[in-house]
Amino acid sequence: MENILVIGSSGQIGSELTLALRKVYGNNNVFATDIRESSKEITQSGPFHLLDVLDEKRLIHFVIRYKITQIYILAAVLSGNAEKLPLQAWDINMKSLLNILDLSREVGIKKVFWPSSIAVFGKTTPKVNTPQLTIMEPNTVYGISKLAGERWCEYYNYKYDMDIRSIRYPGLISYKTEAGGGTTDYAVEIFYDAIEKGSYDCFLKSDTKLPMMFMPDAIRGTVELMESEKSVLKIKSSYNLSGISFDPQQLSDEIKKFIPEFKISYNPDFRQSIADTWPQSIDDSNARTDWGWKSDYDLNKMTSIMLEEIKNKFETKI
Secondary structure, eight states, rough: OEEEEEEEEEEEHHHHHHHHHHHOOOGEEEEEEEEEEOOOOHTTOOOOOOOOOTOHHHHHHHHHHTTTOOEEEOOOOOOHHHHHHHHHHHHHHHHHHHHHHHHHHTTSSSSSEEEGGGGGTTTSOOSSBBOOOOOOOOOSHHHHHHHHHHHHHHHHHHSSSSOOOEEEEOOEEEEEEEEOSTTTTHHHHHHHHHHSEEEEEEEOOOOEEEEEHHHHHHHHHHHHHHHSOGOOOOSSSEEEEOOOOHHHHHHHHHHHHOOTOEEEEEETTHHHHTTTTTTHHHHHHHHHHOOOOOOOOOHHHHHHHHHHHHHHHHHHHH
């Protein structure tokens, strides 16, 4: 029997991945944890505990007590917020990963999942169909920490014959959780403002094309990766994963098909310089070949669902 620990269950990925894992492994076998309360959907459907991944003693006691066999570590300071507090972000992002890697080696955890990001790439990286193996020179704290994390994951995989798996997520779009300090968060904010205000002031330029992914694809991809046989997984650092690539103007035009009166303006901030170093599209052929990855959602399908679900959220609040 698998007992799974999810660290960061209150975040954008964790809040949805926890529920998906409970459908696979059973509610009582997926332990959700965070330093703050999670949603009622999580706390009422299975075990939830307040837990700080940086508290090494309490962490190892928790893992031993509940006989944890798999760990998903999703706690992180995202790109936009990390630039405001660089040293603190580095400490949180790196110490959390290293605590889990070392603990997993000591107690014999079967599998570990840790998310990387397209932030590992930089200005010198090919921007179109960015390859799995390429130049990686990030110049943001978030990107530097993710690149270092990938190297640590690969090191532990080879040095100690562990099973640590990772995905380089593109920008993630979800109607269930709101934006959380990332450079791609405009692609979530725009839907809320389109419905609530009929307009959106974007913090990126109109032609800033970036790789994105609808959250259901990201969650399914994560579960599929973790369910794959170890023998087929050739990438020991982190897999490229691709969904949809678009810029703010293209997304605005798509929203106008559903809300014709919608208007967008552009007021780029510090996040523009971050986005300028990231790819426009991703080559995920390694994931497709190794474990059969394929995305389900295009821009039109995602936009339709986002607008419908967010409208429902507003109507429920009234």
